[in-house]
Amino acid sequence: MPEGHTIHRAAQDQRPSLVGEVVRASSPQGRFEAGAKALDQARLDGIDARGKHLFYRFTTRRGRGRPIVLHVHLGLAGRFRSFKVPPPPPRGAVRLRLVTSSRVLDLSGPLVCELVSDEAREAVLDRLGPDPLVPNQRASALAARLGRTKIAIGAMLLDQSVIAGVGNVYRAEILYLARIDPRRPSSSLLPDEVRQLWVIARALLRAGVEVGRIVTVDVAIPGIERPGAGAPAGRGRHRRVYAYKQPYCRRCGGLIDHVKLGGRPCYFCPRCQA
């Protein structure tokens, strides 16, 4: 379930047991054998998360502390599994297994799992827009990217060079909470609306990191009234999201509709997001 929250949560979970450790690396599936061999017996110095990308900084033991960077992108199907030692046999196609004295980390199904140069790492970072989960990133960077195009805001929020870490679920939820029609041209958004999108994105992604999955219902956001708060118990009380693949709107009770934007269906309430 990888949007940005998954990536930041993975980094957060993995740091305590992996950073500072010398790892044994292998590729049970065989598709990353050369890479795993290069990482074997290297020391992990740090894990950086940015948007949907993870960077693992290693120092090789031999080769006089030469740095190596592992770049991981989970894509649609990728996932991590973590175990205590001794680990169970690899489940499914495990691309990379990292083993320390106490923990085992398995990576399966990633879109990207490769060793990269510093330049390549910089190139990836340069292509990314501001990440609401990274401190010091600002709404103004988002505003600058939205200001000069008539492309629909719903499509822009999926573009990782516009805002990094938002995927199809979060884009629908962000626009729903901001009450903005996903089809509106980006350049028509008012400065306050852009700031609000940023505040909502950060709050939702942070909640996702904390909980470990996407939950947007009942997240407290400054300046945003919680839709359906105080509504009688019953229909839809157990929902975790407001709009994404939902049958009806929790605010007005009308039907949730969807429109294809950025090549994927964007769910929204035509009445509340007019």
Next chain:
DNA sequence: GTGGGATGGGCAA
């Protein structure tokens, strides 16, 4: 057991 989706993204047309 099989088939179809899935919260991504790059590529050719």
Next chain:
DNA sequence: TGCCCCTCCCACA
């Protein structure tokens, strides 16, 4: 824009 890849998991036979 539509395809294809990656892998897992669920609904359905």
